Amino acid sequence: MRARLSLLLGAISAALVAFALTSAHVVAADKVDPVADAKAFQNFFFQKFPNVKHEDFVNGPYSMNEDLKRQWQEKEEFPPYEFALDAGKEMFATPFKNGKTYADCFPNGGIGIRQNYPYFDEKEGRVVTLELALNRCREANGEAPYSYVKDEMASLTAYMAFTSRGKPMDIKIPDDPRALAAFENGKRYFYTRRGQMNFSCASCHVQSPGERIRAEILAPALGIVNAMPIYRSEWSGMGTTSRRFVTCNSQTRAVPLEPQADEYRDVEYFLSYVANGLPISGPGARP
Amino acid sequence: MRKILSPFWRVHSPDCQAMSFVLWNAPVSAIATIATTPRNDALTALSRMPVLFLLLAIAAGLARAAQAQSAVADGQKLAFDRGKGNCLTCHAIKGGDLPGTIGPELKDLKTKYPDRNELTAIIFDETKRNPQTMMPPFGRNRILTEQEISAIVDFLHTL
Numbered sequence: 001m002r003a004r005l006s007l008l009l010g011a012i013s014a015a016l017v018a019f020a021l022t023s024a025h026v027v028a029a030d031k032v033d034p035v036a037d038a039k040a041f042q043n044f045f046f047q048k049f050p051n052v053k054h055e056d057f058v059n060g061p062y063s064m065n066e067d068l069k070r071q072w073q074e075k076e077e078f079p080p081y082e083f084a085l086d087a088g089k090e091m092f093a094t095p096f097k098n099g100k101t102y103a104d105c106f107p108n109g110g111i112g113i114r115q116n117y118p119y120f121d122e123k124e125g126r127v128v129t130l131e132l133a134l135n136r137c138r139e140a141n142g143e144a145p146y147s148y149v150k151d152e153m154a155s156l157t158a159y160m161a162f163t164s165r166g167k168p169m170d171i172k173i174p175d176d177p178r179a180l181a182a183f184e185n186g187k188r189y190f191y192t193r194r195g196q197m198n199f200s201c202a203s204c205h206v207q208s209p210g211e212r213i214r215a216e217i218l219a220p221a222l223g224i225v226n227a228m229p230i231y232r233s234e235w236s237g238m239g240t241t242s243r244r245f246v247t248c249n250s251q252t253r254a255v256p257l258e259p260q261a262d263e264y265r266d267v268e269y270f271l272s273y274v275a276n277g278l279p280i281s282g283p284g285a286r287p
Numbered sequence: 288m289r290k291i292l293s294p295f296w297r298v299h300s301p302d303c304q305a306m307s308f309v310l311w312n313a314p315v316s317a318i319a320t321i322a323t324t325p326r327n328d329a330l331t332a333l334s335r336m337p338v339l340f341l342l343l344a345i346a347a348g349l350a351r352a353a354q355a356q357s358a359v360a361d362g363q364k365l366a367f368d369r370g371k372g373n374c375l376t377c378h379a380i381k382g383g384d385l386p387g388t389i390g391p392e393l394k395d396l397k398t399k400y401p402d403r404n405e406l407t408a409i410i411f412d413e414t415k416r417n418p419q420t421m422m423p424p425f426g427r428n429r430i431l432t433e434q435e436i437s438a439i440v441d442f443l444h445t446l
Binding site for chain 2: 203
């Protein structure tokens, strides 16, 4: 009897220990650790493509294919985004009706700061992207906001990116549970399959970069935002980060969100943070 | 072979079905004739029967071959159609231009998958076997109907 009782007690305590161990493990897995995530994310690409220089990942498909890279370098002699760059520079310098300019809305007059966007606004409790900050600047000065996907918005961000070229991406995640939640939400959005085609962002840009989808070479997710905005031959024009997300969703037959929806802001926050240290290369040109 | 089949080749499958319906009516009317004609004539009618059945069998065989051919042709069309199977986006396939490189080349599939149910299952929802796959679940997500998948399997078995 006593033996049986001790056996039972032993089994119960073993079960308790096992339970404690697994629950501790679950807690550890649930902990949001952006530093570890960024390291793992970068190492994945560095190991998958040992011959690609780290700073080259920001050049998307051109980092994956020598022929394409040569064509692109030739094209860069007369970059297709130049018209947008010129327009953006002029717009940036032109005062609003109230006499103020974009420079009044941004640190350092808006020059060389693109690598700090998006940032987490602790007052608002949400992620603020460069595109959002630009439209807020306009509205604060009595101007109508621009479309988030192209034209003026792409020109303005092209100019601001150009003034930051070469500067390493430098996204901060403040010690605020809401910032960690935004990062985690962006990460979840990135890895979740959706749409009729059942693709996640990661299906193409983590599992298959360098592979061809028809004639197009898939870009690595690492550094993909560093090149924004981009001129795409496929679009015959410029597109912003918002446009990139919207078209990715519609091309995989998912329902696109509104530009600057929380999920898009969070996924941009996630993608930018894990690209920390890689240079800004925007505006870019893509096939 | 292609030349011999060419009149059938152009026939759409509904017509094929209509034709076999007409052909199937033949023995019925033959039997009806036997039943209503006097005994002597019945003998001659019976002696004609094997010829009739032979002709019928040949015609049915040709119709079936034509149907199979047209399923293969439909399958290829569906496989190459960007709005349907769009298989070329990821797979190299003989006869297709600008293939992608994400999936393996589609060849020797009859050897690799002699059981067409296996190919059907892969196209219907490959995530069941391999949760990490890039392959869209064409059946589960209603990108293709069951008949369309079946036609594509017919085509894949010719590669």
